[in-house]
Amino acid sequence: MIDFGYTITKDRQLDYDRGDMRYYRLVQSLEPSVDVCMECGSCTATCSAGQFTEFNIRKAHTLIRRGNTESIKAELRKCMFCGKCQLVCPRGVNLRNLILAMNRAIELLG
């Protein structure tokens, strides 16, 4: 490749117009409570996996809702399925089933 002396930086924005909403739609059908999250962060604050890695369960399901699934595929494997997040959620989001649903969507849709 010819070196023109510059590189092209990848766009950082969450481009909703190009988002892949198939994951969200599937997750939503499997666990509708995903829609009532108020982004309070209780789940992430209490998550053991999130204390030691970059894994952020709140951001993971928010990114799916934004149509941006790529970045969380590897992240989701860090969840230990302990259910602490669900115990503290003030909106009653069924987080354990939500995590299963997210994994299922990734399994089915690649």
Place this chain on the structure above:
Amino acid sequence: MENSVIVIGGGISGMTAAGMLALQGLSVTLLEKEKETGGHLARWDRLFPDRRKASEVLDFAREGMKRVNLVTGVTVTDISRQGREFTVVINSPIPNPQSPTPDHETVLKARALLLATGFDLFEARKKEEYGYGIYNNVITSADLEDRFKLKKGILTSEGKIPARIGIVHCVGSRDEKVGNLYCSKVCCVTGVKQAIELKEMLPAAEVFNFYMDLRMFDRHFEELYYEAQQKWNVNFIRGRLSECAENPDGSIIVKTEDTLTGKPFKITVDLLVLLTGFVPAGSTGDIAGMLGLVTGTDGFINSADSHIMNNSTDIPGVFVAGAVKGPISIGEAIADARAAAIQLAIYLNSPTPADD
């Protein structure tokens, strides 16, 4: 007794409405379960957003009640309706009872009722993971207000001046885990007011407010938030408190997510203040039951229409004012009580009330 009204509840709403009704020449009896009127307002030192003294507002309301027949320290044990007349039974004898009854109770008659039973503060012990009643340096916003009022200074339970203070929003509100989905509306601005007051008293202390949304809904509230940041350097962390733990020295470890950086957040504070929200007063449910009044799923009384019949109920002659209908500020409660008084007086003055 002609044109008589019974107001149940002697907080700011009941006091204001009773005073207004009496000024219109009606015979008004106010029933209050505590020994003193004033309700929650009596516990406040200064009010948001301008921090005028709560006692001034209370004095004004008391001044307006000169013509009200005030009965304190009593509980309503039964209410019944016969056409356009109500019979209210209270649990203790009062001078000049209107009808002879056993000496442990009094029967009162009225042509209209005004319910102003207000609210209770959420019992912070129910949020066990926040440590109220377990860790000595976890207090509620009402406890803090008591300390402001008594002017005893702000110290930790070990007698130290706190270097760091946390203020936790939404305690008992917006929380399905305690069964309260609603927002208590006034705790956000209370938290900002108290943060400023703490900084005034303890300029060296760092103050952190843990919030999910800052609901600065009324005039001058947003400016108070601005002042807290600009003048007092109060720190606002966007994340809900997940749990607390106590250090051997009595300080409190707070864990949230800092949702704006997307990272779990841990901080040690010397004092933690929980902004406890509104729950329906215990007596509201009792009285609603006696009358067959409908409450919402949140336990607050539903008015006949939330826009245009906000002080009426589905029962002709039964009116409502203030926090019995849900979270409300002092200023709003006063305005609502005045509106209720007018609605009630119109009802009594009309021969065939539209809603009868």
